[in-house]
Amino acid sequence: MKTGFDFARWFKGRKVQRFLVIFTFMAVPLLLLFVFTYLPFGEMVNFSFYNMRYTGTRTWVGLQNYIDVFRRDDCFGALKLSFYYMAGAVVQLMLALYFATLLSFRVRGGSFFKGAIFFPYLINGIAIGFIFKFFYTRGFVLDTVLGWCGFELDQLPFWLRDTNINNISLVATSVWRYMGQNMVLFIGAIMSVDGELYEASRLDGANRFQQFIHIILPNIRTIVMLNLILSITGSLSAFEPAYVITSGANGTATYFVLMDELAHVTQKVGLASAMAVVLLGMILLATLLQKLFFKYVFRSAEDEDKGAGARRERRLARYARRHKTGKGELRP
Template identity: 65%
Template sequence: MTANMKALSGTEKSQNRILKFWNSMRNQQMIVTVTFLLIPLGLLFLFTYLPFFKMVEFSFYDMKYIGERKWVGLQNYIDVFTRKDCFDALKLSLYYMAGSVVQLSLALLFAVLLTENTKCRNFFRGALYFPCLVGGIAVGFIFKFFFTHGFILDSILMCFGADLEMLPFWLKDTNINNWVLVAVSVWRYMGQNMVLFIGALASVDSTMYEAAEIDGANAWQKFWYITFPSIRTIIILNLILAVSGSLSSFEMPYVITGGGFGTSTYFVLTDHLAHTNQKVGLASAMSVILLMLILLVTGVQKLAEKKLNQH
């Protein structure tokens, strides 16, 4: 095949030969396409789509990993909506949604502060971004330590005159522990959004700021009339992305509290039901429902993207 093509490319360019040449190029393209696609598509099928279709299948059965399974129709789906623990878990997503609004606002604030001529920009950016690179288990231990009664956070607060007796158990008190986990989540992921926003801000036309300065605009006016409109699209897209992120929040409660004390988010519960209780059917139904929600949110995102690009 290859030798054939080489021989042809070197020969006289008669009409017929050129045609043959192109024909063989097409063939070669096909061979390359097939060989290059084989592995990625195989892996995609094996580890993404096959599991997905199996999950849909499992969601109609009452089953464990091993043993008989029983067809139960839509019962698992009905269970998801009627069981108290599933519903409570879904409600917890609201905490994380609120958290992601805070997270994006902070990210935008720091991004703006760091694009002006700020001294030590690289240091500030690096320090705020670094938590994103710390592994999940390490984050878990760091914050278990941080929030233990009488340890880091409490000592800091005591420096400011707080009384240890009055301070709550940060991870056990069900009034606040979900907010505490959301705060850790903001700590961990804010840098990612910040770096993204810094990138977006870098593409804003700097002559507009100069013009505004001549016209006597203050910092807030510059932000509101120039910066914000220029990066509105990326902000809105990140907000929508944050919604699906909140629905699937998993890592912080999983590593810090293990889902105890009322901090079990939807995925922590799914994981628990699947691997500890072996309610494979119910866990599958939960995953399918969440996936539908995420697809819905993404559909909204795509629509928003189209709308925003038109303007």
């Protein structure tokens, strides 16, 4: 009679075989993720502490690159420029939610308008950049259309050269391109809302605006938060409009455009790496603030009812404990 541990039987066991299958399928993706994502990210963080080029010697500078990100006028100006794109992201979400609410109900030609609004998202970003480069050029499409409306050419600004309006023009390009994507996500969320809620609200005399505030908005809160996070983080990473349309001239260089110039033109790799790490921190901070906002400020009526019910139960429990007699009965 054999005694001891039977390795062959243990190895062929159901739990071991299941673990090996799971590990085998996960090993290759995790290895690729580590090699092409986490390892380069770690190297980038390491580069951010050096004054270096792609080739040649490195000089340890510690946190000096991070200090320069906020001290240099070009870097800090690019950071401030991100607020233009953040504001554009909020406008974009508001427009997308407005059109999604309209087109979620029966509207004549609704399918055509959905496709027309979503179509810009399908166009390549470089192509959109060239389209709007000619659209904003002096005397071209936009100026011609405004001329038909009665404006004189001399009264119109230089849309891409005037520093008071050129960044707004570029932000409008991003709003036009990405609004359709957000609209489609909102439509999908709105269509999943139970139709009986609309019928009950109509019986109570609610109009469309009241339905939007009390039914649609609370039920699509998760999608609103997701779109807001994606839009804000995307605005911090804006690159194509400024790079293609203006090449970052006249104060339009976004954070990514400046980072690209520092890394690939002047080869200040350490400073560009520090800028990338700072951008990651800003994105994480923006995501955290948005989650806190939606958790504590933008609560649905259902959450409030649950909270009120829980507080009522706790008060009743405290009342019962205070007025309980020695025999376990409530005093009158």
